[in-house]
Amino acid sequence: MNEVLVADDLRKSYGDVEALSGVSLSVAEGEVFGLIGPNGAGKTTLVRALTGTTTPDSGSASVLGSDPTSVDRQRLGLLPQDFTPAGRLTARELVAYYAGLYDDARDPDELLSDVGLADAADTWYENLSGGQQRRACIALTLANDPDVLFLDEPTTGIDPAGRRSLWSLIDDLAARGTTVFLTSHSMAEVERLADRVGLLNEGQLVTVGHPDDLVAEHGGENRLVVQTADSISLDDVSLPASLAAEVTAEGVTVYGVGPREIGTTVSALDDAGIVYESLVWKQPGLEEVYLSLTGEQFEGARPTAAAVAGGSQ
Numbered sequence: 001m002n003e004v005l006v007a008d009d010l011r012k013s014y015g016d017v018e019a020l021s022g023v024s025l026s027v028a029e030g031e032v033f034g035l036i037g038p039n040g041a042g043k044t045t046l047v048r049a050l051t052g053t054t055t056p057d058s059g060s061a062s063v064l065g066s067d068p069t070s071v072d073r074q075r076l077g078l079l080p081q082d083f084t085p086a087g088r089l090t091a092r093e094l095v096a097y098y099a100g101l102y103d104d105a106r107d108p109d110e111l112l113s114d115v116g117l118a119d120a121a122d123t124w125y126e127n128l129s130g131g132q133q134r135r136a137c138i139a140l141t142l143a144n145d146p147d148v149l150f151l152d153e154p155t156t157g158i159d160p161a162g163r164r165s166l167w168s169l170i171d172d173l174a175a176r177g178t179t180v181f182l183t184s185h186s187m188a189e190v191e192r193l194a195d196r197v198g199l200l201n202e203g204q205l206v207t208v209g210h211p212d213d214l215v216a217e218h219g220g221e222n223r224l225v226v227q228t229a230d231s232i233s234l235d236d237v238s239l240p241a242s243l244a245a246e247v248t249a250e251g252v253t254v255y256g257v258g259p260r261e262i263g264t265t266v267s268a269l270d271d272a273g274i275v276y277e278s279l280v281w282k283q284p285g286l287e288e289v290y291l292s293l294t295g296e297q298f299e300g301a302r303p304t305a306a307a308v309a310g311g312s313q
């Protein structure tokens with residue numbers, strides 16, 4: 001594996017706040033690595049340590065085999081979370097300005113077209129919508145056709161269609177060998193883009209893995225969420241032994257329901273005379289992984305045995 005990014009026991013404190021408490025990871029060439037975690041978990045601090053914009057208290061980092069402060073800037077792209085360029089330049093002028101900082105840069109109009117801003121090339125940055133501004137910022141980070149791209153919450157404020165087109169752009173970049181280090185609060189974004197995901201919580205990397213593997217390991221069970229008009233009792237519901245059900249404020253949730261058990265479960269509810277308004281089958285995703293590993297509660301976690309009516313044999 002050709003390691004492009006390496007963090008080794010990185011620690012960084014701001015006064016009493018320990019933003020990074022010994023983070024180690026490595027990212028391979030061409031990989032899209034998604035970093036998730038609650039507000040204040042240390043994601044931006046980690047990006048800053050990897051890009052040489054902050055100095056860790058201890059530990060080490062390397063990018064493309066060099067210290068982040070001495071790596072060839074021509075090969076890196078960085079979109080910070082709170083980046084605001086000059087407002088009284090048009091989108092084209094802005095991109096051309098940033099392209100001018102590099103020996104070898106891409107064509108500004110091509111960059112604007114890549115991020116879906118070809119029609120807004122002559123609009124002042126300050127007159128672009130919030131989502132268009134973010135897209136213009138992404139175009140700037142691509143001016144030098146970087147080998148490694150850091151995107152700190154790239155699609156915040158971008159509408160769903162714009163977000164999807166940027167996801168395709170990131171896919172294309174990764175397919176061409178660009179290594180992408182992405183932070184995001186959108187689980188859908190990370191699930192869609194990342195080859196591997198790291199969950200940072202209180203300065204520590206709690207888990208790292210392929211999204212599917214993390215979901216299988218930490219995501220909990222499939223469940224059938226049943227909404228009923230009236231409150232119900234589970235006394236007469238005869239479920240297969242592998243399933244468990246819980247009465248909720250909305251009706252009943254049945255846990256452990258695989259695709260093959262949906263029919264049996266619905267029949268058991270019908271046989272017990274339960275009248276439902278809606279039935280939704282839910283599979284766990286990265287959101288469930290996130291919530292369970294950060295210790296937050298979420299609807300759909302199988303409750304403790306005492307609160308659950310188990311199935312019959």
Ligand SMILES: Nc1ncnc2c1ncn2[C@@H]1O[C@H](COP(=O)(O)OP(=O)(O)OP(=O)(O)O)[C@@H](O)[C@H]1O
Nearest residue numbers: 014017018019037038039040041042043044045046
């Ligand atoms: N320059 C700084 N001075 C003081 N404290 C800081 C500084 N930068 C970060 N912190 C603190 O370090 C912790 C981690 O912050 P960081 O911005 O890395 O988190 P984050 O995971 O990126 O959060 P968010 O999702 O809200 O962007 C927070 O408690 C933050 O207040």
